[in-house]
Amino acid sequence: MPKTSTVRALMDPRKKERVTRILKRMGINHSEAINIFYSLIEENRGFPFDLKLPNQDLPERDTSSINPEVLSHLKDSLKKNRQLGELLAK
Incomplete structure (x- = not known):
């Protein structure tokens, strides 16, 4: 190897x-x-x-202080992580 x-x-x-x-x-x-x-x-x-979706019961958090590029990347990562979780659950 x-x-x-x-x-x-x-x-x-x-x-x-x-x-x-x-x-x-x-x-x-x-x-x-x-x-x-x-x-x-x-x-x-x-x-x-931790990579997790926000609690649905909580109000939307203020994300204005987060760099938009970082926020976009995090949202994309969460979406991909959720999709992977759905695939693994099948």
């Missing part, structure tokens, strides 16, 4: 550049960051943070 495997991801080039600058300041590269994230997923047997 090979010692390494390739992971590819498509993302906005501006986001990649911003993250590259952050990772550089932290002294790690993309591969190390992805390995850390994967290790946390493995350790937690899922994402290392």
Whole structure:
């Protein structure tokens, strides 16, 4: 079995550049960051943070202080996570 495997991801080039600058300041590269994230997923047997839909009984939360790009990404991620959950439940 090979010692390494390739992971590819498509993302906005501006986001990649911003993250590259952050990772550089932290002294790690993309591969190390992805390995850390994967290790946390493995350790937690899922994402290392909660991904859930808001409680339907709660009023809408003010999201005006959240970067619109981040908010859009989170909404897309929640939608994909819900779709995955529905597929796994079948």
